[in-house]
Amino acid sequence: MSKPVTLKHLAKLLKISVSTVNAALHDRSDISSATKRRVLQKARELNYRPNLVARSLVTRRTQVLGVLVPDLTRSFFAEVIKGIEQVASAANYYLLLCNTGEDPKREDVELEALLSKQVDGLIVASAHPPGSPLVRKRLSQTGVPFVLVDRFFPNAHFVGGDDAKIGYIATRHLLQQGYRRIAHLRGPKVSTAIGRLQGYQKAIREAGVRVRDDYIVEAPYHEESGGLEGMRKLLRVSPQPDAVFAASDPIAIGALEAIIKMGLRVPGEIGVVGVGNHRYGQYLRVPLSTVDQDRLTIGMRATSLLLELIEGKQLQKPRVVLVNPKLVPRSSSSRSFAPAESPSPDVSSRLDKETASRQTATLAQS
Amino acid sequence: MSKPVTLKHLAKLLKISVSTVNAALHDRSDISSATKRRVLQKARELNYRPNLVARSLVTRRTQVLGVLVPDLTRSFFAEVIKGIEQVASAANYYLLLCNTGEDPKREDVELEALLSKQVDGLIVASAHPPGSPLVRKRLSQTGVPFVLVDRFFPNAHFVGGDDAKIGYIATRHLLQQGYRRIAHLRGPKVSTAIGRLQGYQKAIREAGVRVRDDYIVEAPYHEESGGLEGMRKLLRVSPQPDAVFAASDPIAIGALEAIIKMGLRVPGEIGVVGVGNHRYGQYLRVPLSTVDQDRLTIGMRATSLLLELIEGKQLQKPRVVLVNPKLVPRSSSSRSFAPAESPSPDVSSRLDKETASRQTATLAQS
DNA sequence: CTGTTAGCGCGTTCAA
DNA sequence: TTGAACGCGCTAACAG
Numbered sequence: 001m002s003k004p005v006t007l008k009h010l011a012k013l014l015k016i017s018v019s020t021v022n023a024a025l026h027d028r029s030d031i032s033s034a035t036k037r038r039v040l041q042k043a044r045e046l047n048y049r050p051n052l053v054a055r056s057l058v059t060r061r062t063q064v065l066g067v068l069v070p071d072l073t074r075s076f077f078a079e080v081i082k083g084i085e086q087v088a089s090a091a092n093y094y095l096l097l098c099n100t101g102e103d104p105k106r107e108d109v110e111l112e113a114l115l116s117k118q119v120d121g122l123i124v125a126s127a128h129p130p131g132s133p134l135v136r137k138r139l140s141q142t143g144v145p146f147v148l149v150d151r152f153f154p155n156a157h158f159v160g161g162d163d164a165k166i167g168y169i170a171t172r173h174l175l176q177q178g179y180r181r182i183a184h185l186r187g188p189k190v191s192t193a194i195g196r197l198q199g200y201q202k203a204i205r206e207a208g209v210r211v212r213d214d215y216i217v218e219a220p221y222h223e224e225s226g227g228l229e230g231m232r233k234l235l236r237v238s239p240q241p242d243a244v245f246a247a248s249d250p251i252a253i254g255a256l257e258a259i260i261k262m263g264l265r266v267p268g269e270i271g272v273v274g275v276g277n278h279r280y281g282q283y284l285r286v287p288l289s290t291v292d293q294d295r296l297t298i299g300m301r302a303t304s305l306l307l308e309l310i311e312g313k314q315l316q317k318p319r320v321v322l323v324n325p326k327l328v329p330r331s332s333s334s335r336s337f338a339p340a341e342s343p344s345p346d347v348s349s350r351l352d353k354e355t356a357s358r359q360t361a362t363l364a365q366s
Numbered sequence: 367m368s369k370p371v372t373l374k375h376l377a378k379l380l381k382i383s384v385s386t387v388n389a390a391l392h393d394r395s396d397i398s399s400a401t402k403r404r405v406l407q408k409a410r411e412l413n414y415r416p417n418l419v420a421r422s423l424v425t426r427r428t429q430v431l432g433v434l435v436p437d438l439t440r441s442f443f444a445e446v447i448k449g450i451e452q453v454a455s456a457a458n459y460y461l462l463l464c465n466t467g468e469d470p471k472r473e474d475v476e477l478e479a480l481l482s483k484q485v486d487g488l489i490v491a492s493a494h495p496p497g498s499p500l501v502r503k504r505l506s507q508t509g510v511p512f513v514l515v516d517r518f519f520p521n522a523h524f525v526g527g528d529d530a531k532i533g534y535i536a537t538r539h540l541l542q543q544g545y546r547r548i549a550h551l552r553g554p555k556v557s558t559a560i561g562r563l564q565g566y567q568k569a570i571r572e573a574g575v576r577v578r579d580d581y582i583v584e585a586p587y588h589e590e591s592g593g594l595e596g597m598r599k600l601l602r603v604s605p606q607p608d609a610v611f612a613a614s615d616p617i618a619i620g621a622l623e624a625i626i627k628m629g630l631r632v633p634g635e636i637g638v639v640g641v642g643n644h645r646y647g648q649y650l651r652v653p654l655s656t657v658d659q660d661r662l663t664i665g666m667r668a669t670s671l672l673l674e675l676i677e678g679k680q681l682q683k684p685r686v687v688l689v690n691p692k693l694v695p696r697s698s699s700s701r702s703f704a705p706a707e708s709p710s711p712d713v714s715s716r717l718d719k720e721t722a723s724r725q726t727a728t729l730a731q732s
Numbered sequence: 733c734t735g736t737t738a739g740c741g742c743g744t745t746c747a748a
Numbered sequence: 749t750t751g752a753a754c755g756c757g758c759t760a761a762c763a764g
């Protein structure tokens with residue numbers, strides 16, 4: 001429990017100056033290799049460990065990124081954080097992590113704290129409602145580089161999924177499978193849910209089907225119970241939907257429960273598609289068709305961008321990176337092929353092939 | 367992008383000294399309310415934000431806890447971290463989070479970095495093998511308070527599940543359900559898997575059944591594929607097991623797949639119990655019986671303990687907190703009652719009741 | 733009540 | 749090639 005070893009201690013013991021010790025430890029060229037060895041030797045012997053707080057005070061760099069997310073137990077954010085961590089740690093950055101619990105006020109407080117802690121940059125999945133002056137009123141004037149993830153706000157760098165496309169390819173897939181009365185269990189009022197809804201509407205319209213408002217029901221993103229209730233509502237609508245595009249896998253799972261408890265068959269009587277490609281989607285009662293968002297990539301690209309900004313890169317316009325989604329068809333929506341893990345190519349329709357080529361588009365667009 | 371406002375700036379503008387400004391901002395009693403108001407007003411006006419790096423340098427406190435986990439995308443660790451975060455943030459502590467990827471070398475490196483960053487305490491789920499001198503050789507001599515979670519090592523404060531009990535109640539449950547040839551898909555060589563194995567063996571022996579080595583097969587904790595392969599091996603053993611206690615839910619899920627693909631019925635021909643109470647266990651092809659570990663509590667208690675240590679609490683002996691596990695019976699092991707979510711009390715045997723009373727034991731023992 | 737002084741541990745001048 | 753001096757922004761003595 002003795003006091004931590006400092007440069008000063010080393011200097012005194014070696015009877016040289018602090019700055020020489022420091023130079024030696026930094027392997028600077030203008031130090032004789034003799035003293036270098038002596039210093040290194042002594043440092044190791046006493047288990048010297050540089051105080052990065054002190055260093056940060058003078059360098060004005062902490063090598064720490066602040067990360068604000070609504071809930072790190074959701075597999076989506078956990079994966080994104082993992083992606084962030086991978087890129088950050090490779091560049092010798094560390095993460096100061098905050099859970100905001102979807103509470104904008106708490107987010108604001110945590111943000112202040114992270115700034116006080118002098119983080120070098122921020123990655124934020126904001127709990128603020130769309131239209132909030134988050135960027136203009138808060139983040140921009142901090143002077144600290146930041147990148148938004150998942151939840152989009154205008155006039156800022158953003159990395160996330162292409163939500164409109166997610167909604168579009170999910171819905172289009174259901175159409176291809178022959179479903180016509182396609183309902184949508186939408187998410188709450190955040191940009192992702194709005195984008196997915198728009199994609200859904202576009203696909204429906206393109207197919208020449210009318211968008212019915214009573215086919216659109218809102219559910220919380222992360223609670224299966226919400227999906228279950230929402231689906232119950234949908235099943236009471238007349239005419240009854242023959243498919244549902246759920247804005248998340250948890251919603252889809254709740255919907256599956258409702259449908260099965262109602263005695264209807266999936267995918268025979270009702271088709272279901274979710275979003276997120278949850279690890280256990282394939283092991284459910286009915287293996288769940290879904291749209292993969294490549295969450296790791298979202299985290300990685302956000303971090304690469306942030307690091308560039310920290311290194312001083314100037315960008316004229318906010319960069320918006322949309323990571324390309326990918327349909328993962330499984331049994332829950334597969335009228336046209338057996339409920340195997342992957343469809344055999346020879347049963348896919350022309351529409352299927354079109355979609356396939358779409359999917360080979362660039363990973364991300366800027 | 368102007369320079370951040372400092373105490374000095376405020377002092378100059380208000381034509382008073384830095385220490386007065388500081389005292390005013392800290393609301394110390396020996397400052398006239400007049401100057402207090404002036405200072406507060408100016409600070410708000412210029413959006414003054416204290417530099418906590420500088421403060422830490424002098425107070426020798428960072429209000430940051432270092433957290434080292436093998437993989438934050440596993441739902442177990444994600445939940446534990448959430449528990450940590452809740453307690454920490456309530457006490458105004460922040461988390462510096464590191465993923466070690468189950469690599470002991472990386473863990474060592476990250477540990478050094480966290481110490482250099484002057485964290486006030488550490489919570490570690492170590493990737494070191496059991497028997498490694500982790501505590502004696504590394505953590506203890508850092509001088510920084512630390513608490514181990516999940517993976518047990520001797521001579522250190524520890525908070526985790528009661529793994530022996532987990533193995534015991536899972537296996538005993540299978541015995542109660544009438545299964546007799548109970549196999550075990552054990553986890554890798556870490557303390558949790560060893561404890562669960564021991565609990566399994568104890569229950570088997572108590573039932574007067576011989577422990578068969580060929581009924582014990584190892585699988586990675588977090589890969590369903592491992593559970594699947596392991597189960598295939600078990601199904602080739604003669605006589606074929608009629609039940610399996612899997613050391614984790616992912617292993618159990620893989621096992622379920624193997625069993626179902628083999629054309630056997632669960633729970634009729636083979637019973638399955640996992641560990642972890644994964645969120646989606648109830649939605650699987652066969653709703654999965656499991657043992658709940660109360661992961662949030664593990665994180666919370668570890669953090670409370672760590673904060674006490676940081677506040678200077680002295681403990682003679684290492685404290686070992688074992689959070690009490692709870693059986694969550696579902697269809698996959700339920701020969702004796704209908705595959706409903708919860709068993710009706712009148713069908714439970716005398717053995718059941720015994721177990722129930724066990725479960726109401728204290729939440730945690732020290 | 734307020735100001736002065738002296739560090740915290742390190743990096744960065746500039747002299748020697 | 750090395751050392752002395754200063755400052756990063758803040759806190760904590762002590763003096764006035």
